Amino acid sequence: MSTATDTHHDEHHGPAKGMRRWLFTTNHKDIGTLYLWFSLIMFFVGGAMAMVIRAELIQPGMNLVDPMFYNQMVTMHALIMIFGAVMPAFVGLANWMIPMMVGAPDMALPRMNNWSFWILPIGFTLLLMTFFVPGGAPAAGWTIYPPLSLQTGDAFPLLVFGIHVLGISSIMGAINIIVTIMNMRAPGMGLLKMPIFVWGWLITAYLLIAVMPVLAGAVTMLLTDKYFGTAFFDAAGGGDPVLFQHIFWFFGHPEVYIMILPAFGIISEIIPTFARKKLFGYSAMVYAIAAIAFLSFIVWAHHMFTVGMPVAGLLFFMFTTMLIAVPTGVKIFNWVATMWRGAMTFETPMLYALAFLFLFTIGGFSGLMLAIVPADFQYHDSYFVVAHFHYVLVPGAVFAIMAAVYYWLPKWTGYMYSEFWGKTHFWLSTISINVTFFPQHFLGLAGMPRRIPDYAVQFTDFNFISSIGAFVFGLSQLIFVYVIIHCIRGGVGRATDRVWEGSHGLEWTVPSPAPYHTFETAPEVK
Amino acid sequence: MSSEQDGKPGKGNRGLVARLTLASVAMFGFGFALVPLYDVFCEVTGISSSSTTRAAAEPVALEVDYDRKVTVEFVATTNQRDIWRFTPEETRMRVHPGKLYTTHYLATNLDERDRMGHAVPDVSPAGATRYVQKVECFCFEEQLFAGEESQRMPVLFYVDPELPRNIGTVTLNYSFFAQDVVGEK
Known part of the structure; x- marks a missing residue:
């Protein structure tokens, strides 16, 4: 390593100090x-x-x-x-x-x-x-x-x-x-x-x-x-x-999948670890991701059913949109099959992964409802849409990111985070996010439009509930920050290299915390 | 790229980076290409495009039926007699179907305050409604009346020659309503 490394950087013994480290x-x-x-x-x-x-x-x-x-x-x-x-x-x-x-x-x-x-x-x-x-x-x-x-x-x-x-x-x-x-x-x-x-x-x-x-x-x-x-x-x-x-x-729909495909990847890492089984149907999972990515390019107009499209267009985009449920269903079933008869434990990353599975699926189902053209004519631009995309983005993408942070934080910092505070964060977040967004389905179906600062009085109760949920969710995220900082400062003790009993993959073969330079000699993969 | 693997993948990197950069530049161009592509696509497939759905406004040439005369009666109604005085200038006209006529309504705001007025038309018998065509009418918009102001308000109309033969008289009624007192909630 020592002779070849100084070609373009000279800090190979460790990071530079202070701001320069981060800037350069x-x-x-x-x-x-x-x-x-x-x-x-x-x-x-x-x-x-x-x-x-x-x-x-x-x-x-x-x-x-x-x-x-x-x-x-x-x-x-x-x-x-x-x-x-x-x-x-x-x-x-x-x-x-x-x-x-x-x-x-x-x-x-x-x-x-x-x-x-x-x-x-x-x-x-x-x-x-x-x-x-x-x-x-x-x-x-x-x-x-x-x-x-x-x-x-x-x-x-x-x-x-x-x-x-x-x-x-x-x-x-x-x-x-x-x-x-x-x-x-x-x-x-x-x-x-x-x-x-x-x-x-x-x-x-x-x-x-x-x-x-x-x-x-x-x-x-x-x-x-x-x-x-x-x-x-x-x-x-x-x-x-x-x-x-x-x-x-044409940009926007693939963008939606840009925000969820990495999440699928994270969940596919976490569930096998805590179910202590190999991922069920690995290649089906890969092909499903590819299929979803391909379909994302031919469904865009389902965001704009109400602009006045010919019936042929409406039908095409309705059916292609519904087709996405097939590869997505493959993924959901494979995750469930991975857990089937596994020796599961429920550490914080696994809890987040499970919540993802349930709540993302709810978001997927409301997506299917929105895909139905005549139904969408009613739901369009209502709070039902707001509820739908927040279900796939918050308990979907954001929960996956949180799951990933809890999962890899010990590898990054070398310390275990506090499982108690992690679980507290999980339960508060999961309950409050449902309190926030579930009532919005009802508001949307009853006709409350999105993006308006005021609403008719009959929507008051559900909006009140939703706001309370949102405030609790917002405050709960301070726990997340606390857990991260606490973990960086030593957490509840040193993490082992494997960190999790059922972990697999190259990232768990390097020490915790992962040294500044890893795999300078490539490992042999069998 | 710090170790002895440096040399070989480095070259491969350059080719792949070049291709991927080219792909993003091409996609930037593709965004602009979508502008004509949508029109071409819709024309080729025959599904509606913006150019085919846009209805052209065509002038309608009406044959004036000089052999026939129809009586048009004008009625004015208001439920707010303390606020409005509202009357037709002529109460009846004999018209040829297909010919354009003008008549006026007179309205006075009896109040001292500024008011918005709005007239709602209706035609009887109901079957004649679609044959009485208003080209220009004060009922198309709201009227602002200053305190105690009077206005003479025009209606341009014609009776469609298709008006069924059995209808000899049509009545055009306007109901006049005060909207708001201007300047107050």
Whole structure:
């Protein structure tokens, strides 16, 4: 190691000290840590906005904030949670775990890795600074449909450039991940021997490369429509506002799966560990992920059934959407089959994985309801939709991220976290998230529209319940921060290298905490 | 890439990175290509595109039926007689179907305060409703009346020549309502 290493970095004995370590690091573990902390901070920023939304909705009437500010909260909450919390958290996990899981010394493109993290705070500075410009932050919803979004004030170019920067960051991250997986696997690790988490990320990375540029194109068209006289979406100039929705959702639906495929990977790692059995149907799991990724490209218009599509279009998108239930069902059944007759224990990561299984499936079922065209005509833009996507995103994606953090935290820090506080965090979160979002199904079915700061009085009770749930969920996340910091500072004792009795895979063969450099000589995989 | 594996995968990396970068640039272009592609796709498959569903406004040339005369009666109703005085200028007209006529209604705000007024039309017999065509009518929008102001409000209408033969008289009634007192809640 010693002679060959000093080609491009000289800190191979350990990290540099102070801020320079973090600014100039090319180490995949450091960058993974940066991503994870960044996403945790963004989770709280976006969460604070969710608290404002729920406080406004705790009773009918204008209670707390100006309606315009409410719209800004709704819009920014979504943008921050999607691009700032969920996606960077998954990239952080990829950075930390993929090289260790495939037996590589680092990511394939370490300097680009540094860059793709550090432009992320730049993108969010652009985005968050919109609160202080004339006209306030973007308020047309995260889907930025024209013509409404074109009425955004001075925030508009900042929003567009912010999205460009975040897109570039994601694309660079995706390229890095693909190259690492393709070129840096340890000898003997064929593609179909890779851990499922790596598979989930490989396919996600391809999705990112396919659709993030399309979003960049769509917002560029908005920008030129607003400032340079083009008329892509302006009916008066021969354009078509519905066209934006088509382009946006061509990005938007794969984006939804970008936020869930890595989660599938995480769950596929955790359940076998705590069921002490091999994953049931490994190759079916891989093909199911691939099938879901493929289908994500041909279902986009189910987000816009009500724009006035021909019946042939409605039917096509309805059936393709329902088809997604097949590979997803394969995954759910395989996870259940993995647990079947396993010797299960219920540590915090497993609890989160199980909650994911139940609650993500509820979100999947409400998704099927929304896929039915005539039903969707009623549900469209109602709180039913809000309940649906929060069920797949919070107890889906976010719970998977939390499961992953609890699962790998001992490997990262070298200490065990407090199981008591982990479980407390789990139960509080799981109960409160259902209290928050389950009543929203009823509100939506009864006709409460989304994105409105006020509502008719008959919706009061369910909204009150929902707000209380949201406040409890928000506060419960402070326990999460406590558990993490407590664990970093020594937790409840040293972690073993294997950490979990049933763990398998290369990342558990290195010491805990994982040393700064791992697998400098590639391990042999049989 | 710090160890002896450096040399070989490095080269492979460059090729893969180049291809992936190219793919993202191509997808950026594809986003723009979608603009014409949607139109082409809809034209080829024949499913509705924005250009085929857009109905063109065509001028309708009406034959005036000079052999026939129909009586049109004008009625004004208001339930708020303390607020509005509301009357037709003419109470009846003899018209040729297919010909455009103009008549007026007179309304006065008896109140000192500014008011919004709004008229709601109806036609009897009910079967004649679709044949009495209002080209321009004060009932299409709300009217702002200053305190004690009077207005003369036009109606441009024609009777469709398709009006069934058995209908000789149609009655056009307007009910006038006060909306809000302007400037007050």
